[in-house]
């Protein structure tokens with residue numbers, strides 16, 4: 001047997017972008033010069049949810065977790081001196097994917113590059129937004145229509161574009177097991193392919209092309225053997241599905257192609273240097289098996305749970321990939337798992353489990369209905385609750401977090417930036433100024449004509465891409481594009497999935513004890529204790545809020561939780577109407593300072609001064625101090641894994657506020 | 666020990682009638698409170714409120730139906746229509762609480778989110794706290810308070826099957842929501858086991874043709890059905906998410922209110938609601954035995970109807986409760 005050729009290295013990317021198009025452009029060019037082979041653009045939350053930088057909901061979020069793109073001039077700036085004919089660009093964009101792709105195409109045209117030459121990916125998987133990622137805008141049905149429009153457009157006009165990346169990555173980040181990841185990703189693919197077929201925008205051969213262009217964005221957790229098996233299971237399931245359901249004959253077109261971001265949910269705030277080992281091991285899961293090897297990999301940084309990574313942190317993550325690719329012998333062998341009965345048994349187990357769950361989703365009427373009814377979200381919240389309970393109890397060991405906690409002081413976090421990147425606080429203001437200048441310069445007539453044709457197309461069901469490209473050239477802004485569609489499609493709020501059955505843990509002695517005290521305090525105060533769990537701003541990280549809500553219910557509180565994306569005004573209003581005893585906020589997007597300020601001022605305005613507030617999320621210690629000084633009763637971060645403890649704290653806080661002695665539990 | 670700081674009932678009543686939102690919230694908290702001293706204060710407050718609002722002709726609407734049929738979405742759609750028409754709306758959303766623990770997840774607000782910052786809309790959730798009938802003891806008094814400050818008060822409860830639509834006994838107009846092709850509810854209606862609602866809504870008409878079929882089935886079987894008072898039951902189909910048919914639904918609900926008013930039945934209907942509520946809770950507290958001591962359900966209702974002027978629910982309840990205890994003492 002001859003030795004196979006050394007496998008080609010995968011695309012190495014770093015997910016990045018912040019502050020402004022100009023700053024991000026410089027960052028990209030530096031990254032490319034360091035040997036990064038593709039771009040992966042992170043957009044800020046206003047851009048992802050279709051708001052301009054000066055919208056009230058955008059306050060505190062502009063340029064924070066990604067680059068703000070309000071119009072074509074921002075997009076041109078972002079790719080200044082980066083030739084789009086040569087670049088492979090991945091854009092993590094979903095609800096507004098059609099718009100950002102339109103801006104990209106228009107920018108290319110202005111660089112003199114024709115659409116056929118473009119290469120890259122739009123994430124464009126709206127269904128997992130309702131389940132995990134949270135940047136949806138419209139209801140599922142019109143959203144899926146936008147997805148199919150992008151697919152139909154790119155297959156015809158940008159043949160080397162990956163129009164959609166079906167994502168299981170975010171499902172694992174919301175608690176999914178490997179089996180669930182497989183099942184829900186494949187169910188999503190079914191929903192999308194069925195929609196493409198029904199849209200009548202492609203012929204039978206066209207559908208084969210579409211299948212060939214669909215790629216996946218997958219997660220890889222710390223149990224890397226199982227993860228390697230999951231990738232093989234994915235290949236099998238995809239091959240079977242596309243062959244049987246969509247009659248794709250060409251094996252080439254049926255190949256399971258995927259990119260990866262490795263697991264971040266398991267990366268810890270405690271002893272953060274350990275995250276480096278975790279990241280490297282997780283990378284093995286998606287690279288060991290040649291048959292099911294990733295096409296592109298992006299890695300988080302060691303300081304994932306602390307805050308945003310600095311350029312040096314990202315460089316370190318890139319170097320991990322380079323060491324694996326260039327120093328080790330990984331790429332020299334054919335598949336090292338072929339023929340292993342252990343592996344094939346495990347793969348079979350996953351395939352069978354997933355097949356059953358896929359059938360269950362079909363019984364619910366398919367993925368869209370199973371999302372609308374809350375079924376899938378409940379399954380995820382359930383899995384995540386189980387995970388949290390086993391971390392709490394110690395049956396799932398996480399080094400440095402729930403075992404081996406003793407540590408020397410880390411030199412990594414003692415610098416004056418505490419080891420994270422802080423976005424320039426002026427970025428928001430500057431972006432608003434640029435936006436206003438842009439608005440002043442454009443021809444408003446062109447804008448109105450372009451928007452009218454966009455609305456008309458949205459109504460009559462033709463492909464949305466062409467009028468969107470027209471809008472891009474005419475100088476329409478992100479907020480205007482999205483608002484035009486909001487007016488027609490309406491807005492949506494996804495299921496929270498927290499109405500899961502009681503967990504076994506609720507029968508434990510400790511929970512019973514807390515529940516009794518909660519109920520007793522309720523009697524002392526005359527009525528059952530009520531908590532409002534609020535997620536202010538555009539932040540979509542719902543895991544923490546969901547877990548606190550479920551735990552709160554389990555220990556006997558009455559919980560009011562309305563899901564993500566509330567304004568401080570809405571939170572204050574709900575607190576008043578519901579007569580709650582305490583407000584618990586969860587903010588992971590980094591805009592906690594602005595949000596707390598606004599919530600306090602809204603509460604004061606309506607006469608609820610003095611209502612106790614606690615907050616949890618990604619909050620650096622220096623900010624936590626500031627928050628406490630400003631009247632926040634308690635601040636929690638990812639290292640606070642003892643949820644029962646948190647519940648007792650909350651109970652005692654309510655007692656103290658009402659002049660009752662704290663209880664000792 | 667926490668000191669109970671009681672509000673001044675008179676002032677609170679004035680503030681609530683003056684549509685003060687914070688006062689309304691405090692009043693609802695007061696009615697939720699089970700401590701004996703507080704209950705006395707609540708009774709005084711409700712009496713005071715009656716003085717300020719002797720005859721509220723606001724509309725109290727119950728919306729019920731099986732889990733997940735779209736009651737909250739429908740409420741949200743109705744709110745939009747009513748707001749456009751200039752009405753101020755309050756909602757009491759009753760959620761089933763979990764079994765073992767007394768905790769609860771109150772999720773209905775989520776679907777009513779559109780009115781998130783409108784101060785002319787007020788939504789209070791209520792856990793049903795283990796009571797049968799899908800209705801909490803607090804619902805009736807709370808509705809009365811909300812009516813003092815809002816034009817329309819809507820009570821959402823989960824209800825399936827026969828005796829689970831208690832809400833119809835405690836509202837001016839009851840609206841029962843069904844899903845297309847939902848055999849069970851329709852069988853109950855047809856077989857006449859279920860209390861007849863005033864309006865039946867087939868929701869989710871956007872998901873296919875079966876909504877129309879369900880509607881025509883309903884219309885056939887309801888052709889000559891009237892409620893105790895002679896109202897001809899009406900059915901229509903809507904889509905809550907697309908806001909289709911919601912204007913007609915709002916009209917229909919209002920036409921029932923007008924019908925009650927025009928036929929001089931409105932006040933009597935309210936009075937009957939109150940005695941239903943009262944008897945229900947008397948039965949929960951003293952069982953059939955207690956009701957029997959007072960001469961049975963009808964005797965109580967008649968006695969209540971005769972007592973003029975109308976009194977607030979808690980005072981009325983407390984005095985009947987005293988009577989019952991007294992009667993029990995004599996018996997023993």
Ligand code: B12
Pocket residue numbers: 042043044045065066092131132133134135169170173174264265266267268303304305306307308309533538539540541542543544545547548583584585586587588589590591614615616617618636637638639640641642643646
């Ligand atoms: C999981 C995750 C996701 C998931 C979220 C899934 C979901 N539905 O929640 C996905 C993959 C979708 C995601 C997406 C993004 N993410 Co993310 N994500 C994470 C990650 C890895 C874990 C967060 C988590 O869920 N932990 C588990 C929960 C249970 O923990 P927790 O929320 O911290 O809650 C605990 C305590 O904090 C506390 N608590 C929390 N809330 C509350 C509330 C109350 C009342 C109380 C009492 C306690 C409490 O109690 C909990 C129990 O221990 C963190 C990094 C990390 N390891 O922490 C990044 C992180 C939060 N993400 C980040 C970013 C930037 C994003 C994106 C915005 C990227 C982009 N540009 O598109 C997107 C968009 C998301 C959006 N719409 O806002 C950044 C935020 C940076 C910052 N704050 O400066 C982080 C820190 C990663 C990083 N270093 O860059 N993410």
Ligand SMILES: Nc1nc2c(ncn2[C@@H]2O[C@H](COP(=O)(O)OP(=O)(O)OP(=O)(O)O)[C@@H](O)[C@H]2O)c(=O)[nH]1
Pocket residue numbers: 372373374731732733734735736737738739773776823868869870871872903904905906907
């Ligand atoms: N297609 C469609 N879906 C609807 C409609 N109305 C509600 N839904 C969906 O049905 C689900 C349940 O809606 P809710 O309004 O929460 O129903 P509910 O009856 O209040 O539910 P519970 O309070 O839990 O009993 C949600 O996913 C809604 O989006 C409708 O008119 N059409």
Ligand SMILES: [Mg+2]
Pocket residue numbers: 736737738772773821
């Ligand atoms: Mg509801």
